[in-house]
Amino acid sequence: xxxxxxxxxxxxxxxxxxxxxxxxxxxxxxxxxxxxxxxxxxxxxxxxxxxxxxxxxxxxxxxxxxxxxxxxxxxxxxxxxxxxxxxxxxxxxxxxxxxxxxxxxxxxxxxxxxxxxxxxxxxxxxxxxxxxxxxxxxxxxxxxxxxxxxxxxxxxxxxxxxxxxxxxxxxxxxxxxxxxxxxxxxxxxxxxxxxxxxxxxxxxxxxxxxxxxxxxxxxxxxxxxxxxxxxxxxxxxxxxxxxxxxxxxxxxxxxxxxx
Amino acid sequence: xxxxxxxxxxxxxxxxxxxxxxxxxxxxxxxxxxxxxxxxxxxxxxxxxxxxxxxxxxxxxxxxxxxxxxxxxxxxxxxx
Numbered sequence: 001x002x003x004x005x006x007x008x009x010x011x012x013x014x015x016x017x018x019x020x021x022x023x024x025x026x027x028x029x030x031x032x033x034x035x036x037x038x039x040x041x042x043x044x045x046x047x048x049x050x051x052x053x054x055x056x057x058x059x060x061x062x063x064x065x066x067x068x069x070x071x072x073x074x075x076x077x078x079x080x081x082x083x084x085x086x087x088x089x090x091x092x093x094x095x096x097x098x099x100x101x102x103x104x105x106x107x108x109x110x111x112x113x114x115x116x117x118x119x120x121x122x123x124x125x126x127x128x129x130x131x132x133x134x135x136x137x138x139x140x141x142x143x144x145x146x147x148x149x150x151x152x153x154x155x156x157x158x159x160x161x162x163x164x165x166x167x168x169x170x171x172x173x174x175x176x177x178x179x180x181x182x183x184x185x186x187x188x189x190x191x192x193x194x195x196x197x198x199x200x201x202x203x204x205x206x207x208x209x210x211x212x213x214x215x216x217x218x219x220x221x222x223x224x225x226x227x228x229x230x231x232x233x234x235x236x237x238x239x240x241x242x243x244x245x246x247x248x249x250x251x252x253x254x255x256x257x258x259x
Numbered sequence: 260x261x262x263x264x265x266x267x268x269x270x271x272x273x274x275x276x277x278x279x280x281x282x283x284x285x286x287x288x289x290x291x292x293x294x295x296x297x298x299x300x301x302x303x304x305x306x307x308x309x310x311x312x313x314x315x316x317x318x319x320x321x322x323x324x325x326x327x328x329x330x331x332x333x334x335x336x337x338x339x
Contacts, residue, residue, distance in 0.1 A: 097325065101325060129330075137328055137330040137331045139274070139276075144277065184330075
């Protein structure tokens with residue numbers, strides 16, 4: 001179990017929780033749901049953004065996510081599974097390659113097939129493509145440099161479970177921190193993901209930090225319940241971060257906004 | 260025991276920025292006339308079996324499942 005250490009963070013979390021519960025009661029009335037949306041965060045050796053992700057999910061949904069270790073083969077009954085960023089298995093072989101073969105990934109695949117939402121951020125995105133849950137591959141940045149800075153993202157598809165808090169074409173700020181975020185897909189795959197609306201985020205003009213084809217920053221699967229993205233929305237969710245542009249992704253996925 | 264070598268290389272058409280950087284560095288060292296450098300990986304494996312056909316089938320499965328990412332990479336298998 002993780003706890004939020006700073007008292008001010010606790011206050012903020014409870015404020016967020018109130019807002020969330022107000023929205024949730026609206027949502028429950030609207031959908032007849034009788035519960036809060038639940039989430040889980042996957043933990044693997046070498047992942048280091050799990051605490052940021054837990055804090056973001058807790059603050060936005062008002063409910064702490066369940067944590068799931070890599071060896072688990074049965075997952076709790078949740079609405080959203082998040083694979084956070086980091087350097088699982090030291091990025092050995094290829095980024096995300098070894099993590100993608102761990103037992104928990106079979107369980108995540110099964111949940112994804114049942115329609116449970118899955119979000120992979122940064123290394124989580126690399127793990128999802130290595131596991132075959134998302135198309136394409138993530139290669140070494142074209143500059144060969146690790147990039148750690150803020151970029152601007154264009155919301156290409158706002159009609160998804162992860163982006164309905166945004167407007168199509170909206171430009172949002174987001175931090176990035178990676179060495180291997182250069183999205184690659186063969187011509188046929190690229191054409192099909194572009195045509196199907198699977199490209200959810202693009203680096204806004206002039207901010208592509210890694211050489212990704214088509215400036216692609218985030219893609220989803222054909223059913224629209226699995227999203228992978230290199231940028232870190234969990235690091236821009238409140239005033240203390242200098243902005244809250246990333247909040248909408250979690251608010252959308254956890255349905256803490258009116259759809 | 261069988262000793263095998265798996266070589267993994269990037270498919271044609273996949274950008275290899277590391278290969279490009281090495282190409283530039285070789286040029287800087289004065290090696291002229293280098294058309295292209297592509298970087299790959301080599302895995303040396305020892306397999307406890309005498310059955311080469313089985314070893315080859317296993318190695319192929321290992322490449323497909325883990326050693327290569329067939330979205331971007333090709334692989335080849337050879338025996339010592």
